[in-house]
Every structure is written in structure tokens, then in C-alpha cells.
Amino acid sequence: MTVDAVIIGSGPGGSTAADVLTRAGWTVVIIEKGRNHLLDARDMTKPASDYSNDEIKFTNRHFLGPDPFLEPRTFRRGHDDGDHTHVGEVNSIPSTVGGGGTHADGKTPRFREVDFGMLSTFGPQPEAEVADWPLTYDDLEPWYAMVERAVGVAGTAGANPFAAPRSGPFPMPSGAPMYGATLSTAAAEKLGFHPYAAPTAANSVPYDGRPACNNCGFCAFLGCPIHAKGDPVALLTRTMATGRAELWPETFVSRIRTEGRRATGVDYIGPDGIERSMDARHVIVAGGAIETPRLLLLSRLGGALVGRYLMVHYQTIVVGVMPFDVHGDRGRAVTHVHDDAMIPDDLSRAAAREAGLPWLRGGMVEHGGGGMPVSEAKIYPWGAGHGATMRDSRMRRHLWAFIMQGEDLPYRTNTVDLDPTVRDVRGFPSPRITYRGGRHELAASAHHGPRLEAVLKEMGAVWTLRTSSPGGSFEGIRRRMIPESRHVIGTARMGVDPATSVVDPYGRLHDLDNVVIADSSVFPTASGYGPTLTLVALAARAAGALAGTAPEL
Amino acid sequence: MLPQTGRWVHLHAPVEHPTDRADDGARRAERDSHPWYRDPVPIWLTEAEYNTLRAVCDALIPPDGDSPGAGEAGSADYIDTLLGAFSFDPPRIWAGGPTSGRAGGEACFGDFHHLSALDELAWRTRIEGSQGLAAREFNGPVTGYQQRYHEGLGRLGEDFPQAAPDERVVRLKADPEFLELVFGHVCEGMYGAPEYGGNHDTIGWRAIGFAGDVQPRGWTDQEVSAP
Numbered sequence: 001m002t003v004d005a006v007i008i009g010s011g012p013g014g015s016t017a018a019d020v021l022t023r024a025g026w027t028v029v030i031i032e033k034g035r036n037h038l039l040d041a042r043d044m045t046k047p048a049s050d051y052s053n054d055e056i057k058f059t060n061r062h063f064l065g066p067d068p069f070l071e072p073r074t075f076r077r078g079h080d081d082g083d084h085t086h087v088g089e090v091n092s093i094p095s096t097v098g099g100g101g102t103h104a105d106g107k108t109p110r111f112r113e114v115d116f117g118m119l120s121t122f123g124p125q126p127e128a129e130v131a132d133w134p135l136t137y138d139d140l141e142p143w144y145a146m147v148e149r150a151v152g153v154a155g156t157a158g159a160n161p162f163a164a165p166r167s168g169p170f171p172m173p174s175g176a177p178m179y180g181a182t183l184s185t186a187a188a189e190k191l192g193f194h195p196y197a198a199p200t201a202a203n204s205v206p207y208d209g210r211p212a213c214n215n216c217g218f219c220a221f222l223g224c225p226i227h228a229k230g231d232p233v234a235l236l237t238r239t240m241a242t243g244r245a246e247l248w249p250e251t252f253v254s255r256i257r258t259e260g261r262r263a264t265g266v267d268y269i270g271p272d273g274i275e276r277s278m279d280a281r282h283v284i285v286a287g288g289a290i291e292t293p294r295l296l297l298l299s300r301l302g303g304a305l306v307g308r309y310l311m312v313h314y315q316t317i318v319v320g321v322m323p324f325d326v327h328g329d330r331g332r333a334v335t336h337v338h339d340d341a342m343i344p345d346d347l348s349r350a351a352a353r354e355a356g357l358p359w360l361r362g363g364m365v366e367h368g369g370g371g372m373p374v375s376e377a378k379i380y381p382w383g384a385g386h387g388a389t390m391r392d393s394r395m396r397r398h399l400w401a402f403i404m405q406g407e408d409l410p411y412r413t414n415t416v417d418l419d420p421t422v423r424d425v426r427g428f429p430s431p432r433i434t435y436r437g438g439r440h441e442l443a444a445s446a447h448h449g450p451r452l453e454a455v456l457k458e459m460g461a462v463w464t465l466r467t468s469s470p471g472g473s474f475e476g477i478r479r480r481m482i483p484e485s486r487h488v489i490g491t492a493r494m495g496v497d498p499a500t501s502v503v504d505p506y507g508r509l510h511d512l513d514n515v516v517i518a519d520s521s522v523f524p525t526a527s528g529y530g531p532t533l534t535l536v537a538l539a540a541r542a543a544g545a546l547a548g549t550a551p552e553l
Numbered sequence: 554m555l556p557q558t559g560r561w562v563h564l565h566a567p568v569e570h571p572t573d574r575a576d577d578g579a580r581r582a583e584r585d586s587h588p589w590y591r592d593p594v595p596i597w598l599t600e601a602e603y604n605t606l607r608a609v610c611d612a613l614i615p616p617d618g619d620s621p622g623a624g625e626a627g628s629a630d631y632i633d634t635l636l637g638a639f640s641f642d643p644p645r646i647w648a649g650g651p652t653s654g655r656a657g658g659e660a661c662f663g664d665f666h667h668l669s670a671l672d673e674l675a676w677r678t679r680i681e682g683s684q685g686l687a688a689r690e691f692n693g694p695v696t697g698y699q700q701r702y703h704e705g706l707g708r709l710g711e712d713f714p715q716a717a718p719d720e721r722v723v724r725l726k727a728d729p730e731f732l733e734l735v736f737g738h739v740c741e742g743m744y745g746a747p748e749y750g751g752n753h754d755t756i757g758w759r760a761i762g763f764a765g766d767v768q769p770r771g772w773t774d775q776e777v778s779a780p
């Protein structure tokens with residue numbers, strides 16, 4: 001038997017493709033290398049109950065994978081660093097049924113019109129290859145509307161003055177604001193910023209048979225014990241309920257098999273360690289922007305640009321300690337954001353001129369707090385005073401932070417390729433990440449950091465600190481050169497010209513007729529918004545094009 | 554969808570793990586017969602190592618009148634449980650879900666998850682070291698926690714518990730790699746869920762006013778948004 005499609009990866013991208021295709025009558029097999037802790041193994045139309053408010057399991061013991069011993073990645077900043085400077089975890093997103101959607105805290109903003117036309121709006125940048133997308137916001141809007149309903153996004157239409165037009169309201173109202181956010185948004189407004197309730201894929205009211213979020217506070221980096229996070233459990237349970245899908249966890253796809261211009265199926269290794277192959281009429285690759293290029297490289301597909309233009313969001317992190325308790329450990333990790341750093345103004349234009357650059361863009365700024373006690377305890381110095389510092393709890397109870405997901409530009413030299421020596425447990429070369437922030441990122445971070453610091457001072461901070469991820473550009477506690485954003489973008493860029501892109505405007509590989517990429521690998525530019533809703537909308541659009549279906553409105 | 558070809562991937566052939574220590578069963582039975590957080594019986598460490606480790610815990614997070622030291626809170630028991638995780642079935646690596654019973658719901662954290670073959674390979678290697686086994690050395694040899702604790706505690710000396718506070722600090726600082734390992738674990742044992750062997754009776758959480766796991770109760774919108 002040959003299935004209509006094999007889908008590689010069960011994260012938000014793969015789950016969305018599976019949902020669209022199975023509803024159009026296709027048969028699919030979803031192959032996922034990680035374990036299944038999301039769906040009930042006896043009845044995959046229902047969620048499992050493996051998630052918990054357990055900091056040890058999720059943040060110290062790799063419960064959702066990837067285990068860096070079994071699947072190490074390697075890192076270097078550039079050729080001058082040699083083969084690699086680090087082996088282990090590099091900007092990892094869970095490898096598990098549901099992928100990164102399971103432990104993201106799920107801010108799901110749409111991109112704006114300008115994000116699809118960076119080159120024509122702002123023009124080129126030295127060293128970077130800024131490009132327009134081969135589609136517009138209007139092309140994607142109906143798919144945005146459809147996937148917002150499918151995963152369940154809570155938000156307030158009109159709250160963000162910069163937002164692109166919407167064809168309808170959000171499926172749910174915004175959830176409860178964190179106390180700290182009520183203060184930081186007031187301070188930000190006073191200094192001329194425009195904060196708003198972050199659109200979030202977590203239920204603010206019971207929705208689609210799942211309960212409302214009860215603000216447990218164990219949100220980023222952990223799975224939701226009550227499945228109030230909709231992405232992607234809603235899509236996967238619905239897919240399995242069609243009866244046209246199989247989901248194979250603990251199974252690694254090692255190669256896409258081809259004959260001429262067509263893929264015929266994939267080779268895979270199941271939990272028994274045996275390598276097998278299966279036939280499929282179409283292959284959908286949704287492994288995320290690091291594993292997808294790795295698989296294309298292992299399969300020798302996609303051409304010379306595969307793995308190039310890796311983007312991760314150059315984060316500017318500004319923290320402030322408040323003289324009062326903000327109890328940031330309650331609620332979702334982030335409830336509010338603002339977009340002002342993405343809107344050029346006189347100050348950012350002057351900063352660009354000073355840096356010798358044509359323009360500067362920052363990214364969406366998240367207002368958040370919190371932290372759990374084990375990670376807090378590890379930050380403080382050991383010895384006498386540790387107990388008192390924990391009781392005082394500068395980090396968990398008094399800290400408020402801004403994280404700007406700074407737009408990083410597409411540089412040919414920031415890449416994912418195959419490490420020459422390091423292997424995964426199955427014997428395949430590990431992905432090697434080569435990344436260094438460019439002049440634009442450093443200048444944007446240096447420009448926006450102090451403006452955010454001023455907001456924290458306005459909020460009442462008695463102590464502030466600025467740093468970035470990757471670090472080392474300016475003052476900061478940590479000088480880690482490995483990005484930790486958990487946003488991975490680029491590496492198989494989309495375009496109409498096969499000489500300058502890897503996939504066509506519907507995610508189809510230029511060099512094969514039936515292989516489609518359904519994740520953020522295809523983004524030509526990164527924007528400064530979290531990538532997930534946009535990659536999900538693109539995956540729905542690509543799957544819709546395959547199956548000949550229009551967005552369900 | 555039946556398999557069309559089949560071959561073993563050599564690095565992923567079934568893995569032979571060395572057996573657990575012969576006396577593990579007896580030690581476990583002895584431990585289970587004690588309310589061990591009051592009268593600790595180590596599972597994997599020797600009594601002498603356990604006593605040194607407890608003193609290390611108190612040197613890293615000392616009692617201060619308002620908070621217990623990490624020794625009393627159970628960090629040594631947490632570490633000892635991790636080192637002996639594979640003397641339990643299922644191994645004490647990942648506590649169960651979705652609730653602990655402390656904030657309502659059923660008490661499920663104690664039902665530890667079963668490990669897959671690959672999970673077991675990873676965690677046995679991390680804890681026991683690679684021991685020259687090809688399946689564990691696909692990227693080279695790995696020194697496990699057990700060996701690092703044996704050697705690290707050995708270097709601190711059996712007289713560490715009796716040493717003066719200043720002397721303890723000097724000895725700990727002389728071994729920065731071991732210090733980094735043990736401090737991380739001490740924090741996990743003091744402030745992680747009690748089911749992992751530490752944070753006895755949630756004493757670590759209570760000392761800092763942390764509610765711990767709160768599902769299924771959660772927090773009301775008022776508790777989130779108001780001062």
C-alpha cells in the first residue's frame with residue numbers, strides 16, 4: 001500500500017499539513033523521531049496525561065528531547081572557529097510528538113504586510129541577502145484566519161495599532177494579564193510605546209473541547225497538563241479522528257528516496273533499530289529549520305543553497321528588579337508585547353546612519369517575568385546567603401524582563417550543514433550550526449536595549465541589566481555565543497528563481513515535483529515576530545495547494 | 554506499509570547494559586523499611602560518601618535560621634536517588650503526570666515513566682558512564698555521574714564533614730568541575746518535586762513561599778492580575 005503523503009515531523013508545521021490533507025481525504029503517515037507524550041497511545045484522538053508542573057523533568061532531564069547525548073548538535077561562529085567549538089544542545093526545540101508547539105508559551109502574532117516585502121520596502125543591506133517573499137500578506141490572510149481557528153488563538157483585534165488588517169475577530173478574547181504586564185504596559189505607554197495583549201495559542205475560555213488556561217505558571221519549556229495550549233494537540237487529535245492517518249513516534253527518517261524528478265518515499269529507522277523504507281506519493285518535510293536542511297543534505301537534495309541563510313532572532317534581553325513583588329511565576333510566561341521597535345522612527349534612522357547602515361529594525365518585544373525555583377537557585381552564588389537570596393527572590397518574584405526578538409538578516413555565511421565528525425546515536429552526521437550576528441543585529445540591539453531599559457526604570461526598577469542572545473556584543477551577565485532563542489528560520493528559502501531559492505512559493509522543492517517543505521525553513525526573511533503562526537499558515541496553504549482545497553472560513 | 558527492506562543499523566543494535574550492583578536489592582529493601590528522609594539509608598552511595606555529600610550540601614546551601622540547609626532538605630537523597638535511578642523499576646528519571654495531588658487531582662508524580670531503549674541508553678550512559686561499551690561511545694568515552702561523585706567526594710576526604718567551614722570552602726573551590734556538577738544537583742534536590750527524593754515534605758518550597766506544582770487548581774485571573 002502506498003500512502004498519499006508521508007509527513008516528516010509532527011510539530012506545528014507537520015500537524016497542520018496532516019490536518020489539511022486528511023480532511024481533504026488523503027491518507028498520511030506522520031513520522032516523528034521523538035517519543036509520544038502528547039497523545040493517548042491507546043486512542044490517539046485524545047490527549048495523554050504525561051505533562052506536569054515538574055521543573056526537573058522538563059528543564060533538567062530532557063523529557064521532551066532531543067537528548068543532547070543521543071542527538072548532539074554542534075556550533076561555531078564561523079570558519080575561523082574550526083570544525084566546531086561546542087557539541088551538545090544548540091537552540092533545541094523539543095523532539096517529540098507535537099514538536100516545539102508542546103512547550104512553547106505560544107505567542108502567535110501574524111506578520112505584517114511589510115514583512116513579506118523587506119527588499120522593496122527598505123532596500124538591501126551590506127553583507128546580507130534581503131529578499132521579498134514570493135507572496136503577500138493578502139495571499140496568506142485567509143490561511144492565517146483558518147489556522148487561528150484551528151489551533152485556538154486568543155487575542156484582541158484592534159489592540160495593536162500596527163497590526164495588518166484582519167478578515168475577522170480572534171476566535172477567543174485575550175486571557176488574564178500578568179500583574180507585572182499591567183505595570184510594564186502602563187510604563188511603556190507613558191514613554192510612547194504601544195503595548196497590547198499578545199495573541200496566544202492558549203485557551204482563554206473553554207474551546208474546541210479543551211479547558212481554559214488556569215494560569216499555572218509552568219508554561220514556557222513545559223507541556224500543558226490540561227492541554228489548554230492548542231498548538232498542535234488540536235490539529236493532531238483532529239487528524240487522527242479522520243481515520244486516515246497513522247502516527248509513528250520514535251522513528252527517524254534518514255533519507256528521502258527519489259527517481260528522476262520524483263520522490264518515491266523515505267527510508268526510516270523505527271524504535272527496533274531496523275532501517276526500512278516506505279513508498280509515498282508525496283513527501284512533506286516539517287522537521288524544523290535545523291533538521292529539515294539536515295535531511296535534505298543527507299538525501300543530497302535541494303541544491304547548493306540548502307542550509308544557508310539561517311536566522312534565529314537576535315534577542316535583546318533587558319531585565320529589571322522591582323522593589324515590589326510582581327509574582328511573575330503565575331500565569332502564562334508572557335501576556336503582553338509591543339511592536340514599536342519594528343517601526344522605523346527618527347531615532348532608529350539616526351542610529352542606522354551612525355552605524356553606517358541603510359536601516360535598522362528590532363523585533364517584537366515580549367513583556368514577561370517569572371522563572372522556576374531550580375533555575376533561580378542555580379543562578380545565585382552558593383554559600384552563606386543562598387537561602388536568604390532565594391527567599392528575597394529577585395528573579396522569580398521581583399524580576400520583570402523585556403525580550404526583543406530582533407529581526408536578524410539572511411547572511412549566506414550563517415548555515416546549517418553536516419558536522420564532519422560528530423554523529424547521532426543512529427550513526428548519522430549531526431547538524432552543525434554556524435551563526436554570528438551581523439552589524440545590523442548588533443546595532444539594532446545596542447539602539448533598542450537602552451530604550452527598553454528606560455521603560456523598566458519608569459516601571460520602578462531599582463536595578464537593570466542589558467544583554468543579548470547570542471551574547472558578547474555589549475554588557476551582559478552571560479557571554480554565550482550560542483543563540484538560545486528557540487526560533488529557527490531560513491535554510492531552505494522560498495522564491496520563484498531556482499538560482500536564488502530552494503523551494504517555490506508553495507514550499508515545493510525546485511528540483512523535485514512532489515516534495516514540499518512545511519516549516520519555517522522556507523522564510524526568506526525572519527521578521528521580528530515569532531515564526532510559528534506564519535509557518536503554520538504557510539503549511540496549510542502548501543497542503544491546500546497539494547490537495548486542491550481552499551482555506552476553510 | 555509493511556517493511557520492504559530490513560537491516561540492522563550497527564550503532565543501534567540491542568544494547569547490553571552491565572547489571573546493577575549485586576547488593577542493590579538488599580539496600581533498597583533496607584531503605585524502603587525506613588522513613589528515610591529522617592533516617593537516611595543511601596541507595597547507591599556508601600555511608601561515608603553519603604555523609605560527605607550531606608556536608609557538601611550544607612556548605613553549598615547552608616541553614617540560616619529561616620531556611621533549612623540543603624542537607625536537611627534532602628539534596629543528598631536526591632543525588633543518591635539519581636545515582637541509583639536504575640535500581641528502581643521504572644527507573645527514577647521522569648516523574649509521572651499530570652498531577653501530584655498536592656493541589657488537587659490524583660497523586661501521579663510517583664508513577665515514574667517507563668524509558669524507551671534509547672532513553673535508557675542515554676540515562677545509563679550519563680549515570681554509569683560509557684564503560685568501554687561501543688553503543689555508548691559513538692562520540693567517544695563518557696565519564697558518568699557515579700564515577701564523578703565517587704572521585705569528587707573522595708577528593709574532598711572522609712573528614713570533610715568534620716572540617717571547619719572555611720576549610721570546606723577551600724576544598725570545594727579546589728575542584729571547580731565537581732563543584733559545578735554538585736551545585737546544580739543540590740539546587741535540583743532542594744527545589745525540585747519531592748518525588749525525586751529531595752525537597753522533603755516540600756520544605757524547600759515552603760521556605761521560599763513557592764506554591765510548587767499547582768495543577769489542577771492553578772491560579773485565578775484575580776491572583777494573576779492583581780498585586
Ligand SMILES: Cc1cc2nc3c(=O)[nH]c(=O)nc-3n(C[C@H](O)[C@H](O)[C@H](O)COP(=O)(O)OP(=O)(O)OC[C@H]3O[C@@H](n4cnc5c(N)ncnc54)[C@H](O)[C@@H]3O)c2cc1C
Nearest residue numbers: 009011012013033095099100104107253287288519530532
Ligand atoms: C520554550 C519555547 C517557547 C517558544 N515560544 C514561541 C512563541 O511564543 N512564539 C513562536 O512563534 N514560537 C515560539 N517557539 C518556537 C516554536 O516552538 C517553533 O517555531 C515551532 O515549534 C516550529 O514548528 P515546526 O513544526 O516547524 O518544527 P518543530 O516544532 O521543531 O517540529 C519538528 C518535529 O520534527 C521532528 N523531526 C525532525 N527531523 C526528523 C526526522 N528526520 N525524522 C522524524 N522526525 C523528525 C522533530 O523531532 C520535531 O518533533 C518557542 C519554542 C520554545 C522551545
Ligand code: SF4
Nearest residue numbers: 213214216217219224
Ligand atoms: S499557564 Fe496555562 S497554557 Fe500555560 S501550561 Fe499553565 S495552564 Fe497551560
